[in-house]
Every structure is written in C-alpha cells, then in structure tokens.
Amino acid sequence: MNHHSELIRVAVFGSTGSIGIQTLDVIRQYPERFKITVLTAYENADLLIRQAKEFEPDLVVIGREEKYHQVKDALINIETIVAAGVKALEHAAEMGVYDIMIAAIVGYAGLRPTMKAVEKGKKIGLANKETLVVAGELITRMAKISGSEILPVDSEHSAIFQCLEGEKLNNIEKLILTASGGPFRGKKKYDLERIGPADALKHPNWDMGAKVTIDSASLMNKGLEMIEAKWLFDVRPDQIEAVVHPQSIIHSMVQFEDGCIKAQMGVPDMRLPIQYALSYPERLAGKLPRFDFDCSSQLSFEKIDTDTFPNFLLAKDALYRGGNIPCVLNAANEVAVAAFLLQNVGFLQMSDVIGHTMSVMPFMEQLSLDDYIECDQEARQIAASLVKKRTVINI
Numbered sequence: 060m061n062h063h064s065e066l067i068r069v070a071v072f073g074s075t076g077s078i079g080i081q082t083l084d085v086i087r088q089y090p091e092r093f094k095i096t097v098l099t100a101y102e103n104a105d106l107l108i109r110q111a112k113e114f115e116p117d118l119v120v121i122g123r124e125e126k127y128h129q130v131k132d133a134l135i136n137i138e139t140i141v142a143a144g145v146k147a148l149e150h151a152a153e154m155g156v157y158d159i160m161i162a163a164i165v166g167y168a169g170l171r172p173t174m175k176a177v178e179k180g181k182k183i184g185l186a187n188k189e190t191l192v193v194a195g196e197l198i199t200r201m202a203k204i205s206g207s208e209i210l211p212v213d214s215e216h217s218a219i220f221q222c223l224e225g226e227k228l229n230n231i232e233k234l235i236l237t238a239s240g241g242p243f244r245g246k247k248k249y250d251l252e253r254i255g256p257a258d259a260l261k262h263p264n265w266d267m268g269a270k271v272t273i274d275s276a277s278l279m280n281k282g283l284e285m286i287e288a289k290w291l292f293d294v295r296p297d298q299i300e301a302v303v304h305p306q307s308i309i310h311s312m313v314q315f316e317d318g319c320i321k322a323q324m325g326v327p328d329m330r331l332p333i334q335y336a337l338s339y340p341e342r343l344a345g346k347l348p349r350f351d352f353d354c355s356s357q358l359s360f361e362k363i364d365t366d367t368f369p370n371f372l373l374a375k376d377a378l379y380r381g382g383n384i385p386c387v388l389n390a391a392n393e394v395a396v397a398a399f400l401l402q403n404v405g406f407l408q409m410s411d412v413i414g415h416t417m418s419v420m421p422f423m424e425q426l427s428l429d430d431y432i433e434c435d436q437e438a439r440q441i442a443a444s445l446v447k448k449r450t451v452i453n454i
C-alpha cells in the first residue's frame with residue numbers, strides 16, 4: 060500500500076467516452092490518491108452533468124456551445140465552473156488546476172487541447188493516438204522543450220512501454236504490435252462487399268468507441284498505432300512490425316538486439332493501461348480481472364492479410380513517407396469512417412477514398428501547426444468530395 064499525502068489532480072478530456080468512463084472507474088477505486096479537477100465532453104451533456112455531480116471538479120467544459128445553459132443550470136448547486144466551446148477546451152488544457160491529463164478525445168479534435176497541454180509541460184496519459192499520427196514530429200519536439208511527459212494509454216504502446224522499463228532504447232531491434240484481426244479476420248474481400256456498420260462494430264475482444272472499432276475492423280487502427288509507436292519510442296519505421304494475435308492477451312512485444320523478446324500480457328481491459336499511466340512509475344494493487352491460465356488453452360499468431368485489409372498498407376506507406384502524409388491519411392480516414400457509419404460508403408470503399416486522397420495531396424516535409432491544420436482541411440475536402448460522389452477509385 061502506498062501512502063501519499065498529495066492527491067494527484069486529473070483532467071479527463073473526453074470523459075463521456077469509452078476511455079473517459081473507464082478512467083473515472085479507475086479513479087473511483089483510489090479516492091485517496093486521485094482527484095478529478097477537469098472533465099470535458101462534446102455532446103453528451105447528461106453524462107457530463109452526472110459525472111460532475113459525482114466528482115465535483117473545478118471545471119467542466121462542454122464542447123457544444125448550445126449545451127452550455129443545460130450544464131450550467133444543472134450544476135448551479137456545486138462550485139464547479141462551467142465553460143463551453145472548442146476554445147474553452149484549449150484554455151482548460153492550459154490551466155494549472157491539474158497534474159495529469161488523460162487525453163481521451165477521439166480523432167483530430169483532440170490535437171489542439173493536447174498540444175496546449177504539451178506546450179505547458181504537463182504530464183499526459185495519451186489515448187488519443189490521432190494526435191501523434193497527425194503531428195507526431197511537432198508534438199514530440201514541443202514535449203522535449205517543455206518537459207512534458209507523454210505516457211501511453213493505448214494498450215499496445217502501454218505494453219511496449221512496460222517492456223522497455225529498465226532497458227536501453229538503443230538495444231531495441233524491433234517493436235512488435237499485436238492486432239486482434241478485428242471482426243473480419245479470415246474473411247476475403249468478396250465477403251466484405253456488403254457488410255454494414257453493425258457488422259463492423261462487433262469487435263471480438265474490446266468494447267470501444269465507434270471510430271476506433273471501425274479502424275480495428277479495417278486494420279487501419281494497427282497502421283495508426285505503428286505511426287504512434289514511431290513517435291512514442293523514437294524508432295525507425297523498419298523497426299516496427301505488427302502481427303495478428305486473435306486472443307488479445309499479449310498486448311505487444313519488444314525484440315532486443317540479442318534476440319530476446321519481452322511481451323506484456325493480461326486480459327483485454329483498458330483500465331489496466333489507464334491505471335498504469337496514472338500511477339507510473341508505481342503499480343497500484345487492485346481487483347482488476349486476472350488472466351486465467353486454466354480457461355485459456357492457446358495463444359496464436361498470424362500474418363496480417365494485407366490484400367483484404369489495404370488500409371494497413373496505406374498507413375504503412377504514410378509511416379515510411381512521413382511529412383504531411385500521416386496527417387492526410389488520418390483526415391481521409393476520419394471522413395471515410397464517418398461516411399461508412401452513415402452508410403454513405405461501403406467498407407471496402409473506405410480504402411479507395413483514403414488512397415486517392417493520399418495520391419493527390421502534395422508532399423510537405425516540415426510542418427508548423429498552421430500547416431497541419433491546412434493540410435487536414437484540404438485532405439478532408441478531397442475525401443468528402445469522393446464520398447459525396449460515391450466514387451470508386453481503384454488504387
């Protein structure tokens with residue numbers, strides 16, 4: 060049992076999402092250790108209000124400005140300050156009222172608040188992988204200057220981070236990310252011609268938000284995670300591999316230059332990597348579920364089927380090309396996933412939209428924040444025009 064006199068003040072950006080809710084679950088278990096001081100949501104005012112009444116943070120921010128009065132009126136009897144709007148999210152990230160941000164906003168929307176926190180030298184538990192995919196070079200450079208510590212929450216990266224404890228980074232031969240293979244593992248392209256959002260939203264091992272679940276089904280998630288790994292662990296693209304491991308018990312591995320492979324294992328439960336980021340460098344004793352060797356007969360591995368899941372190759376191409384290409388990939392993917400969820404494009408067409416957008420955007424090497432913003436917008440426009448026209452482009 061650890062005895063701490065000072066409570067760690069936690070800001071949960073995206074508290075109403077899957078990671079946000081699980082972060083609050085962890086914090087509920089350790090009231091002597093953590094105190095929630097900031098909660099943010101986008102649309103879900105009802106849940107944000109319930110969370111604020113329970114945790115009484117210093118500040119809540121609702122992204123949608125039109126929901127300000129609903130939240131403000133509901134919290135009239137507690138001392139929590141209520142703010143609204145996208146700029147308020149950024150201001151909240153800059154405030155001195157928290158020690159660690161759990162960055163759990165989904166997608167590109169998480170970039171600016173996270174960047175503000177990095178600029179301020181905050182400690183960050185990073186779930187929002189898109190931030191590093193889009194602007195990993197800028198974010199990691201900023202973090203070095205400000206002293207911001209970025210701790211991975213994404214399960215694979217948390218696994219790698221744990222495998223690297225006590226190791227020298229220059230002894231790494233390669234990082235091996237595990238992929239569940241998603242709900243369509245073993246399927247071929249013709250099997251996927253008619254599948255819809257309901258099929259793709261059935262992840263075999265994890266219960267997550269819609270966007271990352273679709274990315275898992277298309278294997279884009281693993282590609283995004285390779286880019287995320289490059290920035291988190293400062294390795295070359297050729298040092299990052301991915302392998303299908305359908306049971307999601309080994310969360311990832313590191314192979315060192317003597318040939319030794321270290322793996323981190325556990326049941327698929329995001330509360331563990333969330334808790335580890337919050338408590339690092341300590342581990343907290345607790346009751347999270349344990350892996351049962353009596354019930355689990357095998358751990359297996361397969362090659363990724365890149366013919367069926369070309370999104371993985373598109374992301375790998377972006378990893379190797381660098382510059383603005385991962386930003387383009389991410390923007391086009393966000394447009395494609397949103398269109399797929401609305402049934403405006405088919406599952407396989409998502410790769411056409413992303414591949415075409417990547418092929419027409421000019422390459423840029425070094426980007427400022429404004430360059431990234433412009434690049435993101437331009438790529439979104441191109442991708443959206445393909446979606447609207449329901450264009451099928453063979454890549």
Ligand SMILES: NC(=O)C1=CN([C@@H]2O[C@H](COP(=O)(O)OP(=O)(O)OC[C@H]3O[C@@H](n4cnc5c(N)ncnc54)[C@H](OP(=O)(O)O)[C@@H]3O)[C@@H](O)[C@H]2O)C=CC1
Binds near residue numbers: 162212
């Ligand atoms: N879920 C998981 O198990 C894992 C998730 N991740 C990553 O973590 C991040 C969060 O994922 P997940 O929790 O599944 O996502 P969810 O969709 O469940 O939650 C997203 C959160 O972001 C908020 N949000 C959405 N859009 C905006 C916006 N434009 N501006 C500000 N806030 C916004 C939502 O608010 P509201 O609901 O109020 O609209 C919600 O709080 C993603 O980057 C994902 O890839 C990584 C590993 C595992």
Ligand SMILES: CC(=O)[C@@H](O)[C@H](O)COP(=O)(O)O
Binds near residue numbers: 237240271329
């Ligand atoms: C839980 C987590 O970290 C997700 O990113 C998960 O990895 C998705 O599973 P896939 O391996 O299917 O992409």
Ligand SMILES: [Mn+2]
Binds near residue numbers: 213214215284
């Ligand atoms: Mn992951």
